[in-house]
Each structure stands twice: as C-alpha cells, then as structure tokens.
Amino acid sequence: xxxVQDIDYLAVAPPLVVALVAVAVVVVDALLPxxxxxxxxxLALGGLVVAGALLVPLAGDRRExxxxxxxxxxxxxxxxxxxxxxxxxxxLVVAGAAVVVLLSIDTVRDDRLPSGEYFFLLLxxxxxxxxxxxxxxxxxxxxxxEVVSLPAFALVALRRDDPRAGEAALKLFLVSVVSTAVxxxxxxxxxxxxxxxxxxxxxxxxxVPGDRTAVLVLGVTLALAGFGFKVAAVPFHFxxxxxxxxxxxxxxxFLSVVSKAAGFVGLAVLLTEGFAPYADVWGPTIAVVAAxxxxxxxxxxxxxxHAVRLLAWSSVAQSGYMLVPLGAATVGEVDAVLPATxxxxxxxGVMNLGAFSIVTLVxxxxxxxxxxxxxGLARTEPLSAFALAFSLACLAGLPPGLLGLFAKVVVFxxxxxxxxxxxxxxxxxxxxxxxxxxxAWAALIYARPAGDPAQGPPSYxxxxxxxxxxxxxxxxxxxxxxxxxxxLRFG
Amino acid sequence: xxxxxxxxLLALPAAGALGLLVAPPRRAERLAVRFxxxxxTATFAVAGWAVAADAATDVEWVPTLGLRLHxxxxxxxxxxxxxxxxxxxxxxxxxxxxxxxxxxxxxxVGLILxxxxxxxxxxxxxxxxxxxxxxxxxxxxxxxxxxxxxxxSVPGDRRRAANLFILYTLLGxxxxxxxILLVGSQAGTFxxxxxxxxxxxxxxxxxxxxxxxxxGLGFAVKTPMWPLHTWLPDxxxxxxxxxxxxxxxxxxxxxxxxxxxxxxxxxxxxxxxxAPFLGALAVVGIVYGSLACLAQTDLKRLIxxxxxxxxxxxxLGISTLTPVGVNGALYANIAHGLIxxxxxxxxxxxxxxxxTASIAxxxxxxYERMPRLGGLLAFAAVASLGLPGLAGFxxxxxxxxxxxxxxxxxxRPYYLVLMALAxxxxxxxxxYFASMLRRVAQGTSYQAWRDAVLMRDxxxxxxxxxxxxxxxxxxxxxxPGWLLDASDPVVQTLLSAQRxxxx
Numbered sequence: 001x002x003x004v005q006d007i008d009y010l011a012v013a014p015p016l017v018v019a020l021v022a023v024a025v026v027v028v029d030a031l032l033p034x035x036x037x038x039x040x041x042x043l044a045l046g047g048l049v050v051a052g053a054l055l056v057p058l059a060g061d062r063r064e065x066x067x068x069x070x071x072x073x074x075x076x077x078x079x080x081x082x083x084x085x086x087x088x089x090x091x092l093v094v095a096g097a098a099v100v101v102l103l104s105i106d107t108v109r110d111d112r113l114p115s116g117e118y119f120f121l122l123l124x125x126x127x128x129x130x131x132x133x134x135x136x137x138x139x140x141x142x143x144x145x146e147v148v149s150l151p152a153f154a155l156v157a158l159r160r161d162d163p164r165a166g167e168a169a170l171k172l173f174l175v176s177v178v179s180t181a182v183x184x185x186x187x188x189x190x191x192x193x194x195x196x197x198x199x200x201x202x203x204x205x206x207x208v209p210g211d212r213t214a215v216l217v218l219g220v221t222l223a224l225a226g227f228g229f230k231v232a233a234v235p236f237h238f239x240x241x242x243x244x245x246x247x248x249x250x251x252x253x254f255l256s257v258v259s260k261a262a263g264f265v266g267l268a269v270l271l272t273e274g275f276a277p278y279a280d281v282w283g284p285t286i287a288v289v290a291a292x293x294x295x296x297x298x299x300x301x302x303x304x305x306h307a308v309r310l311l312a313w314s315s316v317a318q319s320g321y322m323l324v325p326l327g328a329a330t331v332g333e334v335d336a337v338l339p340a341t342x343x344x345x346x347x348x349g350v351m352n353l354g355a356f357s358i359v360t361l362v363x364x365x366x367x368x369x370x371x372x373x374x375x376g377l378a379r380t381e382p383l384s385a386f387a388l389a390f391s392l393a394c395l396a397g398l399p400p401g402l403l404g405l406f407a408k409v410v411v412f413x414x415x416x417x418x419x420x421x422x423x424x425x426x427x428x429x430x431x432x433x434x435x436x437x438x439x440a441w442a443a444l445i446y447a448r449p450a451g452d453p454a455q456g457p458p459s460y461x462x463x464x465x466x467x468x469x470x471x472x473x474x475x476x477x478x479x480x481x482x483x484x485x486x487x488l489r490f491g
Numbered sequence: 492x493x494x495x496x497x498x499x500l501l502a503l504p505a506a507g508a509l510g511l512l513v514a515p516p517r518r519a520e521r522l523a524v525r526f527x528x529x530x531x532t533a534t535f536a537v538a539g540w541a542v543a544a545d546a547a548t549d550v551e552w553v554p555t556l557g558l559r560l561h562x563x564x565x566x567x568x569x570x571x572x573x574x575x576x577x578x579x580x581x582x583x584x585x586x587x588x589x590x591x592x593x594x595x596x597x598x599x600v601g602l603i604l605x606x607x608x609x610x611x612x613x614x615x616x617x618x619x620x621x622x623x624x625x626x627x628x629x630x631x632x633x634x635x636x637x638x639x640x641x642x643x644s645v646p647g648d649r650r651r652a653a654n655l656f657i658l659y660t661l662l663g664x665x666x667x668x669x670x671i672l673l674v675g676s677q678a679g680t681f682x683x684x685x686x687x688x689x690x691x692x693x694x695x696x697x698x699x700x701x702x703x704x705x706x707g708l709g710f711a712v713k714t715p716m717w718p719l720h721t722w723l724p725d726x727x728x729x730x731x732x733x734x735x736x737x738x739x740x741x742x743x744x745x746x747x748x749x750x751x752x753x754x755x756x757x758x759x760x761x762x763x764x765x766a767p768f769l770g771a772l773a774v775v776g777i778v779y780g781s782l783a784c785l786a787q788t789d790l791k792r793l794i795x796x797x798x799x800x801x802x803x804x805x806x807l808g809i810s811t812l813t814p815v816g817v818n819g820a821l822y823a824n825i826a827h828g829l830i831x832x833x834x835x836x837x838x839x840x841x842x843x844x845x846x847t848a849s850i851a852x853x854x855x856x857x858y859e860r861m862p863r864l865g866g867l868l869a870f871a872a873v874a875s876l877g878l879p880g881l882a883g884f885x886x887x888x889x890x891x892x893x894x895x896x897x898x899x900x901x902x903r904p905y906y907l908v909l910m911a912l913a914x915x916x917x918x919x920x921x922x923y924f925a926s927m928l929r930r931v932a933q934g935t936s937y938q939a940w941r942d943a944v945l946m947r948d949x950x951x952x953x954x955x956x957x958x959x960x961x962x963x964x965x966x967x968x969x970x971p972g973w974l975l976d977a978s979d980p981v982v983q984t985l986l987s988a989q990r991x992x993x994x
Contacts, residue, residue: 413556428665
C-alpha cells in the first residue's frame with residue numbers, strides 16, 4: 001500500500017481556496033498602507049465567489065478522498081466526502097459568508113476594526129465550516145468544528161473599545177471549551193469501544209443488536225454536547241444573547257447562520273451516518289433538548305427590547321425547531337428525517353440573514369438598536385422595512401412568509417410520521433408564542449413614527465455593499481417562497 | 492381557459508395588493524380606494540365566471556411535500572366564494588365615502604385585498620396543505636386591520652383584541668396542521684377530492700378520532716365554538732366596520748366550511764365519535780351566546796355574541812351528520828354572513844355618527860331620528876332572529892330538522908334534547924333582538940342627539956352599498972331551493988360514508 005495518497009483536489013478545492021485567500025488577506029493587509037486596507041474585504045468576497053463557483057462542477061456525483069483500507073470487496077472508508085448534503089451546506093456557508101462579508105465592509109470601516117485580522121478570522125472560520133460539511137470521521141469532525149469556533153472567539157473580541165465584547169468573547173470561549181471537552185470525552189469512549197474513527201465503520205460496529213454497553217450509550221450522549229454548543233441548544237445556549245450583542249452585528253449574523261449551519265451539518269452527519277443504530281438513544285434525548293430549546297428561546301425572546309438580543313433568543317428557538325426532525329428519528333428510519341433538517345437550516349439561513357442585514361443597516365444609524373428605533377421605518381425606508389417584515393414573517397412561519405411556513409410544515413411532518421405527537425404539539429404552542437414577538441416587531445415597523453411626523457426617522461443612504469446583501473437575502477427569501485421545492489428536496 | 496380562471500381569481504387581489512405596496516405613496520393614497528374597488532369588482536366578476544364555468548385547476552407546486560395547486564368550485568364552495576367576493580367589493584365601495592378616522596387608505600385597501608386572497612383561496616383549495624396555507628393568509632392582514640384601524644377609545648384595547656384574535660386562531664390552525672399532516676402520512680395524499688372519495692378508508696378508528704379532533708380544533712376556534720369563542724367579541728368590537736363585516740361575514744365561515752369540506756369526509760368515523768360532543772358544545776354556544784346578548788351594553792358586542800349563538804346552529808347542523816343538517820348548516824352559514832355583515836355595516840354607521848356604540852348612551856329614538864337606518868336595523872334584526880320569509884329562517888329550521896332525525900349511528904333522544912335546547916335559543920334570540928330594538932330604535936331621542944348638526948340618516952350612497960345584501964336576504968328567504976339545489980348533491984357525496992352505513 002502506498003504511503004502517499006492521491007488527493008482529489010477538485011473535491012477539496014472550496015475550503016482550500018478560502019484558506020488560501022484567508023492567508024492572502026493577511027499578507028495584503030500587511031503590505032498596503034492603512035488607508036487602502038478596505039480592499040481586503042473585497043478580496044475576501046472574491047475568494048468566496050471563487051469557492052462558490054468551484055461548487056458547481058462538483059454537483060451531481062459523489063466524490064471521496066483521504067480514504068483508507070478497502071481492496072477486494074471491502075469499500076474504503078473516507079474522511080472527506082462530497083455528496084449532495086455536503087454541497088448544499090457548503091453553498092449555504094459560502095453564500096451566507098458572502099452576505100456577512102458584504103455587511104462587514106461598512107462595519108469594519110465605521111467601527112475602525114482591523115480589517116486584515118477581521119476578514120482573515122472570518123475566512124478561517126468559513127474554512128472550518130466548509131470542511132465540517134464534508135468530514136466523515138471523528139477527528140476531521142472535531143478539528144473542523146474547532147476551526148469554526150476558535151476564530152469566532154477572536155472575531156467577537158475584535159471590538160476592543162467595547163468592554164462587552166471582551167466579556168462576550170470570554171463567555172463564548174468558556175462555554176465552548178467545556179462543551180468540547182465533554183464531546184471529546186464522549187467521542188473517545190466511542191472510539192475506545194469500537195476502535196474506529198470513520199463514521200461508516202462506527203455505524204457497522206454499533207449495529208450489533210442486543211450487544212449494547214452503557215459505555216457506548218454514555219459516549220453517544222456526551223458526543224452531542226459539542227454540537228449542542230455550536231447550535232446554541234439548551235443547556236449550552238446562554239452564551240448566545242450576550243455574545244450576539246457584544247459582537248459587531250455582522251459577526252452575530254455569522255454566528256447565528258454560518259457557524260450554526262456548520263454545527264447542524266456536523267450533528268446531522270454524526271448522528272445519521274455514525275450513530276444511526278443508536279437512534280433510540282439519541283433520538284429521545286434530542287427530542288427533549290429540542291422541546292426545551294424552543295420553549296426557553298421563545299419565552300426569553302418575548303421579553304427582549306433590543307433587536308440583536310431578540311434575534312439571538314429567536315435563533316435559539318429556531319435551533320429547537322431544527323432539532324425536531326432529528327429528535328423524531330427512529331432506528332432504521334434515520335435517513336428519512338435528514339431532508340427536513342436540511343430544509344429548515346437552509347430556510348433559516350436565508351430568513352435570519354435577511355433580518356440581520358436590516359438590523360445591521362439600522363444599527364449603523366441607531367447604535368442603540370432598540371426595537372423602538374424601528375418605529376415607523378416603513379415611512380422612510382419602505383424597501384428595507386419590507387425586507388425586514390418579510391424576514392420576520394418567514395421566521396414566524398406565517399404567510400406572506402411562505403418560505404418559513406413550508407419549512408415548518410416539513411419539520412412538523414417528521415414527528416407526526418414517527419408518532420412523536422407530543423413534540424409536534426410542543427412545537428405548535430411554540431410557533432404561537434414566537435408569532436407574538438415577531439408580529440410586535442413588524443407592527444412597530446409599520447406603526448406611525450413617534451413625535452413630530454415631519455421629522456420622523458431619517459432616511460438612510462444605503463451603501464452598495466449593504467444594498468447587495470439586502471437584495472441577495474430578500475431575493476432568495478421571495479424566490480424560495482414561490483419555489484420552495486428548491487430547498488426541500490435535499491438530504 | 493377555464494383552468495386559468497381560479498389562479499386569476501387569486502392573482503388579481505394579490506397583484507392589486509402588491510401594486511399598492513410599490514406605488515408612489517402620495518398618489519396611491521388618493522387613488523387607493525377607487526383602485527381597490529376596481530380590483531375587487533373584477534375579482535367578483537371572475538368569481539362569477541369561474542362558478543358559471545365550473546372552473547378547476549390542478550398543477551404541481553411543491554412535489555416534495557405533495558402539495559398541488561389544486562383548485563375547484565362546487566355547490567358548497569361557490570356560494571361562499573361569491574359571498575366573499577361580493578362582501579369584499581362592497582367593503583371597498585363603502586370606503587369610497589365612509590373613511591376610517593385613522594386614514595392610511597392605501598395600507599387598509601392593500602390589507603383587504605390580501606385578506607381576499609386568503610378567503611378566496613380557502614374556499615377554492617382542494618389540497619389540504621394548500622387549504623392550510625390560505626387559512627393562514629388571512630391572519631396577519633386581519634391583525635393589522637384590527638390593531639391599526641380599530642376602535643381605540645380605551646387605549647391598548649384594539650391591540651389586545653388583535654393579539655387575542657391571532658394567537659387563538661394560530662394555535663388552532665397549527666394544531667390543525669398537525670391533523671392535516673397526520674391525515675397525509677396515513678392516507679399518503681393531501682388531495683381533498685381523493686380523501687373524500689376514500690372516506691377515511693386508510694385510517695383506523697383511533698387515528699380518525701385524533702385527526703378529527705386536531706382538524707376540528709382549528710375550525711372550532713375560527714367558527715368559533717363555545718368555549719373557544721372568547722377572542723371573538725373583543726375582535727368584533729374593536730375592529731373597524733369593514734373589518735367586522737369581513738370577520739363576521741367571511742372569516743368565521745372558513746371554520747364551518749372546514750368542518751364540512753375537510754373534517755367530515757376525511758375522518759367520518761372520527762366524526763361519528765366526536766359529533767355528540769360537538770353538538771353539545773354547539774347548543775351551549777347557542778344558549779350562552781343569546782344569554783350573553785341579553786346582558787350586553789354595547790351594540791357591536793351584542794352583534795358579536797349573536798354570532799356565537801348563530802354559529803352554534805351551524806355547528807349543531809354539522810354534528811347531526813345528515814344531509815339535511817349539513818345543508819341547513821351551510822344555508823345558515825351564508826345567511827349569517829349576509830345578515831351579520833349587514834348588521835355590522837349598520838351598527839358601524841350608527842357608531843360613526845354617534846362616536847359610541849353603547850346602548851345606554853345612544854338611548855332610544857333611532858326610528859324618529861334616522862328612519863332609514865332604524866328601519867334597516869329592524870329588518871336585519873328580524874332577519875337574524877329567523878323570521879320566515881327571510882334568509883335566517885331556512886338554515887336554522889333545517890338544522891333543527893336535522894337534529895330531530897340525526898344519523899342512525901347517533902343517539903336520537905340525545906339529539907332531541909339538543910334540538911329542544913336549540914329551540915330555546917331561538918326564543919332567546921327573539922328576546923334579545925326585540926329588546927335591542929326597543930332600547931335603541933323605539934322611543935324618543937336624547938336632546939343631545941337631536942341638537943347634533945351632523946346627525947344624518949343613511950345617505951343614498953350607503954343605501955346603494957347595502958342594497959345588494961338586503962336584496963339577497965330577501966331572495967334567499969323566498970327561494971331557498973336556489974341554494975339548496977346547489978349544495979345538496981355535494982353534501983351527499985361528502986357524507987357518503989354515513990349513507991353507506993345507513994344503507
């Protein structure tokens with residue numbers, strides 16, 4: 001057997017390109033005079049566009065690389081697999097990161113953040129997210145997950161003049177370390193018993209009916225913790241509001257969409273490919289976590305007066321919805337729940353980025369970013385107001401936000417099909433609670449401006465980059481509302 | 492061509508709403524109502540054409556979900572469809588002269604058009620998921636109509652009423668979604684025509700009961716059935732006139748229509764188990780609603796509670812599971828839509844003139860002060876209490892007849908008791924309407940109202956808007972066969988499982 005492997009460079013091209021551009025950003029930043037460093041943002045955007053373009057030739061067939069074993073009738077086990085699921089998430093990550101970069105261009109300039117470091121860290125995290133979507137062994141999964149997380153701590157802490165940023169970064173770091181430690185312990189138990197790191201081999205090793213040890217049950221359960229942190233599921237959720245508020249708004253958008261999507265794809269792959277035979281162990285656990293997550297998120301969101309904090313709690317609640325299909329999985333039917341999770345994560349990415357892009361825009365003019373700052377937005381900024389209201393309708397899952405409605409329908413379908421009716425009912429109540437705060441916000445947008453109507457809120461000059469970001473998210477949300485099948489058929 | 496009619500019917504108001512959204516604000520504000528009237532009139536014309544041509548459409552929309560754009564009209568849905576388009580057109584026409592104090596006509600007309608999309612869609616959808624989507628479309632526009640144009644004489648009142656409305660209805664409809672998905676996962680299709688054909692053949696009795704309960708909860712909140720009615724009086728009282736008219740005239744019908752179109756044929760065995768409870772709650776609603784009416788001090792609230800009572804009759808008719816009862820329910824449905832729509836128009840007109848709807852503050856003397864308005868109020872009240880010869884009579888009579896002879900698998904003596912109690916409700920209805928007329932219309936006016944300068948009787952314009960409704964109340968009262976002949980064959984097929992058991 002040859003020691004040197006052939007690497008399918010086309011398969012690994014998207015994360016590779018992003019990583020190279022990340023390095024290029026640092027170099028360019030060091031070489032340019034301070035006044036011209038804004039170009040790093042556009043460089044980062046270019047890198048993402050190239051990475052996105054490289055996804056196109058990958059579509060269709062399954063590609064594997066970094067494989068071991070195999071020969072004869074035994075198939076090799078691979079660490080890096082590109083399939084439909086991978087590509088869909090990589091596309092979401094690339095597109096989401098592109099929107100975040102566009103939103104960041106003005107933020108970096110206005111807040112005087114160090115642009116080289118900022119975009120380097122962002123792209124480094126994106127590299128991790130892209131790899132995570134393709135990772136099919138425990139080590140690659142863990143390393144990729146950490147590559148997503150570590151730059152995020154620094155990104156949050158970059159706002160050096162705001163003491164909340166430091167506190168937020170520390171909180172994020174501590175929760176992450178604890179959950180990663182728990183997860184590593186769980187994974188080491190799994191590895192210790194099965195002797196494998198590749199997910200397909202673990203699945204085969206676990207699939208021995210009647211021979212189930214407590215160690216494995218414990219290992220599988222603990223392994224959920226690390227991903228629970230990434231997706232902000234209860235009880236690893238409480239970092240979210242403080243961190244989102246402490247960080248620059250585009251960074252919060254990144255954490256709530258790109259980083260969360262990465263967490264979900266990792267979780268989904270680990271559970272459905274590696275731990276599929278133990279669905280009766282992790283299924284009910286996740287169902288309980290999902291119910292708690294949506295309830296806690298929604299109840300806390302009801303009380304928020306700050307736009308970013310509200311979105312933070314709402315995205316905790318949305319994580320709960322995304323976990324529902326996984327919670328409804330049963331042994332032997334595990335793959336059936338995958339499309340629902342994928343669809344909801346994609347829809348969530350589009351609608352949450354839509355909301356965040358308007359919140360970023362308003363935050364530029366109203367740094368407090370309280371909900372009251374949105375009163376009468378429709379008068380002066382009808383298009384932005386509509387974009388935000390439409391995103392909120394999608395998040396609430398009510399027409400005209402058909403994207404969110406269809407996403408909720410597929411999520412509801414999973415527990416109804418598998419007989420976990422209680423979970424569907426908990427979610428039903430939560431959807432109603434959620435509507436309350438989304439609607440209250442939408443009503444503020446369309447309310448009469450307070451005080452002197454002639455003065456009103458100022459109308460904003462929307463920069464080119466913000467405009468493209470808003471246009472991308474609104475366009476995607478409207479298009480997918482009409483043609484939801486585009487995202488419903490994956491997994 | 493005919494397969495484009497129903498999509499056009501939905502696209503017209505949707506495009507109209509979109510047009511108002513993107514139009515330049517100043518000009519749109521000025522032309523909004525005329526534009527809205529043009530759109531709703533065109534929609535009404537298309538609806539008439541679609542009914543005449545028996546239009547149908549069946550196109551794939553979201554194959555992964557099994558969701559098809561399957562639309563159609565028949566004898567059960569077409570009267571409701573015409574009622575919806577007609578009332579919407581009249582509401583926009585009414586706005587030509589009678590403007591709400593809150594202004595912002597562009598937004599109001601846009602929301603009414605959106606409402607129309609949802610209402611029309613609900614009545615023409617033949618796919619369960621599509622039905623659900625349209626069922627939800629009405630929520631947000633109606634919330635805005637109540638919360639922004641509602642009566643705010645008590646600060647925060649309209650907002651609370653609007654919230655109550657949307658939270659109640661959404662809770663019901665989300666549970667209904669669970670029911671729909673349960674049906675879909677058991678039967679493997681969301682197509683309402685096919686599901687009605689199968690009459691629940693793929694579902695065990697237990698599943699059918701669950702499905703009927705889940706679906707029924709959504710419809711019961713919307714209808715509303717006692718004890719889930721508590722959102723209704725507040726919402727009706729707070730809503731502006733056009734909001735109340737559409738709420739009472741159309742939105743409530745979406746619930747009862749859902750029972751007949753979805754719940755009964757999809758889960759017939761479930762219906763059999765739940766029907767006695769449904770009947771009992773319906774009768775409680777009838778009696779409770781009319782007793783509550785006797786205690787009301789506000790005209791709008793009184794009409795709202797009378798809706799609870801009347802919708803109780805509709806539910807009782809459905810719970811008999813017989814063609815007679817269900818036909819009666821559908822008839823009462825339409826009659827209530829017309830009569831209560833008219834009542835809310837009239838009470839709205841009274842409230843606009845006096846800036847109050849409190850019976851005590853209004854005092855008597857409406858006949859003397861405003862003979863046309865007073866006369867119409869008396870006409871609508873008498874129609875509502877079910878005077879033979881007017882629309883309200885036939886529906887309730889058929890319902891009582893249905894309860895007298897319910898489906899064979901139901902307990903007849905039990906239904907006779909229900910019938911007797913519902914009969915008591917009829918007496919109470921007469922009492923509260925008579926008492927209302929005595930307190931508001933008869934007698935002499937307070938001096939304050941006589942001195943008021945702007946106290947005009949109904950204008951010629953208002954009479955013109957109300958005239959079609961008045962005429963229909965008369966027509967439906969005199970020629971009931973006109974509507975029953977249309978609905979009966981469809982009801983027979985929707986209820987075919989019961990007939991098989993009987994046969």
